[in-house]
Amino acid sequence: MPVTRIPLGLPRLDADALVELAARLTPRDYDILGCLHQHRVLTTHQIQKIFFTLPQPTRRRLAILHRLHTVTRFRPWTAYGGGSAPAHWILGRAGAALLAAKEGVTVSQLGYHPDVAMAVSVSKKLGHQIGVNDFFADLHHYARRSEGSAEVRAWWPERRCAQLWGDLARPDAYGRWAENGREIDFFLEHDTGSEPLARVAAKLNGYADLAEATRITTPVLLWLPGRARESHLRELIGETDVPVATAVHTTVGDGPAGPVWLPVGSPSPRLRLAQLADAWPDLILGAASEPAGDDGR
Known part of the structure; x- marks a missing residue:
């Protein structure tokens, strides 16, 4: 099944785009998006523990959700040993639009703003x-x-x-x-x-x-x-x-x-x-x- 590709800039999600995107998501996908909205950030391993069993299906599904712009990710720098930490996931703009549509509210009423969501990536409390x-x-x-x-x-x-x-x-x-x-x-x-x-x-x-x-x-x-x-x-x-x-x-x-x-x-x-x-x-x-x-x- 082909994957819907939303432009990287994601300038706007109209009703038709939302309907098409929603058709690609499973109930578990919605649970993942809701969990990210509630708890701000989850690592790949945490998502696996909560929703999956094995690492490969976890990574594969998250990659699809990432391509659909429903989630986004970052890898914080680690002071010990150099390099970066495992992937950390937060709710993406398309994911927020889908959750808002499901709840019958606006994205603003949902309490989502992309800059605020991404702020956790540089927070001292991460x-x-x-x-x-x-x-x-x-x-x-x-x-x-x-x-x-x-x-x-x-x-x-x-x-x-x-x-x-x-x-x-x-x-x-x-x-x-x-x-x-x-x-x-x-x-x-x-x-x-x-x-x-x-x-x-x-x-x-x-x-x-x-x-x-x-x-x-x-x-x-x-x-x-x-x-x-x-x-x-x-x-x-x-x-x-x-x-x-x-x-x-x-x-x-x-x-x-x-x-x-x-x-x-x-x-x-x-x-x-x-x-x-x-x-x-x-x-x-x-x-x-x-x-x-x-x-x-």
Whole structure:
């Protein structure tokens, strides 16, 4: 089947062009575009974990979407060893036009602007954003391998969290995870080691204020880059007014879904993510604004 080729300048997408382009896309393609819109940037490997199984079909489909101008890509320079990082993907102008048409809104109402979308490529927060998205890509990857026993039921990005709760707390993401009959909501704090530990611990005050204001207590997960930093932070935190668990970045085994979480103030062994629901049995499921089954992709 021939591929529709849109001029590189992409001066305008009229209704006929959109119809022709839409006919080339699959439901999974739309899911990829929606995920890129929600979460700003994903690497090839993250897209594979969330939507595919093998690398070759992932790269082949992304190449087609790139030729259709529905996505665009960049490779950030890496300071270590020189060269560039793997391909990073963001939503393209044609992809935004298709998503807007599907939602019955304008591209502006969708909240897309190409310059703003591309700004992440030079942002100092790019590595942090990729780290947050790695966390959820690994959860999706585990869920896809679990054959229905696990599911990412919500994944809200930082900007959506800021709109809802930014006057009190600013989590890096909000998530809802289910596995084998257990279900838990959580706020994620992805720590890269760049902030003083006292500043990381101080963020918990905002979460306590949020719990008091909303009357809903949502656990905070602190995802840390090393065991020593985790140990020192736990000592600094001491007792907390909200449930907190810590773990160290890992992709081995079951990743963040696995038995890597240690509740603060508890001598318990490390628990699976879903088992944290048992560690805090008095929690009421639900964030400060009910997700209504929206996985945020």
